[in-house]
Amino acid sequence: MNVSDLVQRAELAVKAGAGGLDAEVTGGYASDLLSAVMANAVEGNVWVTWHAHPNIVAVALLVKLSAIILVAGRQPEDETAEKAEQEGVPILVSSLPAFELVGRLHAMGVAGAT
Amino acid sequence: MKTFWADLHVHTCLSPCGDDRMRPRAMVQQAKQKGLDLIAVCDHNASGNVEAVRQAGRGEGLAVIGGIEVTSEEEVHVLALFDEQQGLRDMQRLIDESLSGENNPDLFGEQLLCDERDAIVGQDTRLLIGATALRVEIVVDSIHHLGGLAIASHVDRESFSILSQLGFVPENLAIDAVEVSPRRSVAQVYAQRPELKAYPAVRSSDAHTLEQIGAVRTGFTAAAPSVRELHRALLGEGGRAVMN
Amino acid sequence: MILKDIQRELDADLLVGQDNLDLAIEMACGADLLSDVLAFAKSGALLLTGLTHPQVVRTTEIAEIKAVCFVRGKRPLPETLALAEEMGLPVLCTALPMYEACGRLYRLGLPGCSQAGEDR
Ligand SMILES: [Zn+2]
Numbered sequence: 042m043n044v045s046d047l048v049q050r051a052e053l054a055v056k057a058g059a060g061g062l063d064a065e066v067t068g069g070y071a072s073d074l075l076s077a078v079m080a081n082a083v084e085g086n087v088w089v090t091w092h093a094h095p096n097i098v099a100v101a102l103l104v105k106l107s108a109i110i111l112v113a114g115r116q117p118e119d120e121t122a123e124k125a126e127q128e129g130v131p132i133l134v135s136s137l138p139a140f141e142l143v144g145r146l147h148a149m150g151v152a153g154a155t
Numbered sequence: 156m157k158t159f160w161a162d163l164h165v166h167t168c169l170s171p172c173g174d175d176r177m178r179p180r181a182m183v184q185q186a187k188q189k190g191l192d193l194i195a196v197c198d199h200n201a202s203g204n205v206e207a208v209r210q211a212g213r214g215e216g217l218a219v220i221g222g223i224e225v226t227s228e229e230e231v232h233v234l235a236l237f238d239e240q241q242g243l244r245d246m247q248r249l250i251d252e253s254l255s256g257e258n259n260p261d262l263f264g265e266q267l268l269c270d271e272r273d274a275i276v277g278q279d280t281r282l283l284i285g286a287t288a289l290r291v292e293i294v295v296d297s298i299h300h301l302g303g304l305a306i307a308s309h310v311d312r313e314s315f316s317i318l319s320q321l322g323f324v325p326e327n328l329a330i331d332a333v334e335v336s337p338r339r340s341v342a343q344v345y346a347q348r349p350e351l352k353a354y355p356a357v358r359s360s361d362a363h364t365l366e367q368i369g370a371v372r373t374g375f376t377a378a379a380p381s382v383r384e385l386h387r388a389l390l391g392e393g394g395r396a397v398m399n
Numbered sequence: 400m401i402l403k404d405i406q407r408e409l410d411a412d413l414l415v416g417q418d419n420l421d422l423a424i425e426m427a428c429g430a431d432l433l434s435d436v437l438a439f440a441k442s443g444a445l446l447l448t449g450l451t452h453p454q455v456v457r458t459t460e461i462a463e464i465k466a467v468c469f470v471r472g473k474r475p476l477p478e479t480l481a482l483a484e485e486m487g488l489p490v491l492c493t494a495l496p497m498y499e500a501c502g503r504l505y506r507l508g509l510p511g512c513s514q515a516g517e518d519r
Pocket residue numbers: 224232308309315
């Protein structure tokens with residue numbers, strides 16, 4: 042499954058970084074602590090978070106995440122969207138809170154680490 | 156007694172997110188132009204440029220307080236301000252022991268160490284954007300133990316503030332003041348979160364670029380432009396006072 | 400769903416609440432930012448979080464959270480546990496990361512806070 046499949050099936054809005062929509066999704070990681078994501082998420086994961094701060098893009102690049110999904114209708118800050126666009130890191134937005142979004146992604150086959 | 160105009164939260168080019176031009180002389184010049192008497196240098200989890208800025212400020216009559224913007228385990232930002240070099244050094248040691256990872260300059264930005272003439276003398280290779288393993292109470296208690304002042308950074312911001320991370324200020328957290336960012340006034344923040352009135356407030360720029368230095372400032376009337384005197388002004392001791 | 404179902408599904412340790420295994424849980428939310436919990440969580444929910452600070456327990460009291468599950472193997476601080484004991488707040492602890500824990504519970508039929516119940 043790639044990022045654009047997720048966009049369609051989970052009804053996500055693409056806010057930036059459409060250049061990266063072909064990336065393969067290897068699983069999911071959910072956290073609002075950047076340090077936890079840097080330490081534990083793995084390459085190709087989609088990252089579910091509430092953070093809209095520009096640092097999320099750098100973290101995504103560091104871990105080589107396939108996409109960032111902002112929950113509860115959060116919008117990326119302007120600088121976040123600009124950086125994501127430049128780097129081709131998809132920023133997607135869901136209207137659902139984290140628990141429900143993760144539940145749906147999980148049901149689609151995007152698993153977490155165990 | 157005199158009134159000192161202070162910007163108590165400015166980064167340098169040592170912070171990964173700090174602009175490359177945030178070097179000692181340039182910063183001092185900008186601060187003087189903005190009419191500041193005092194700046195506090197607070198890089199993320201680092202203090203390697205404090206002395207260079209202090210020396211650059213010395214010739215220009217700008218007081219420079221040494222500080223660190225510490226990231227707690229919960230990713231709360233807390234400013235640690237010190238008069239004594241020893242206090243700052245010990246705080247830095249505590250951070251170094253509990254911060255792991257290496258910076259990736261291409262992603263997070265370079266972490267440049269300077270001399271007082273703005274020349275680059277090295278790089279800090281640690282992952283300064285990371286979080287320490289110190290819970291926020293330990294950060295605050297350590298700052299106090301080492302003789303410093305603890306200010307909760309940008310409490311009105313929705314990331315990396317005590318309110319965003321922990322919902323409200325834990326009752327046993329002994330912060331000396333809360334910092335309000337340029338986008339809000341102290342009155343607005345107090346109106347929005349009346350429980351914060353229990354703490355004195357300062358307003359600082361959190362400058363990451365030269366232009367942002369002095370964008371907002373805090374005045375305090377006291378005997379000297381020092382952390383100790385600022386502390387007394389926050390407490391309203393002996394006719395000292397803080398103005399926002 | 401009861402607490403015991405959740406414990407089993409997440410292979411979690413029950414650190415507080417041995418007497419509460421039959422506690423009914425109607426919904427859940429997952430968050431590391433307690434501001435988020437205060438703003439969006441609904442009364443009666445289970446909170447999944449990666450923060451282990453005692454402030455988590457204080458927040459559950461304000462937000463009327465029924466039980467807490469600490470994720471990614473983070474053991475809560477002793478002070479956090481003591482506070483939870485004192486308040487009678489059931490505490491679980493799972494080695495699973497937030498994502499996997501939320502995913503499993505949702506698929507077990509536990510709704511999220513936007514789907515279940517009314518606002519506090
Ligand atoms: Zn900060």
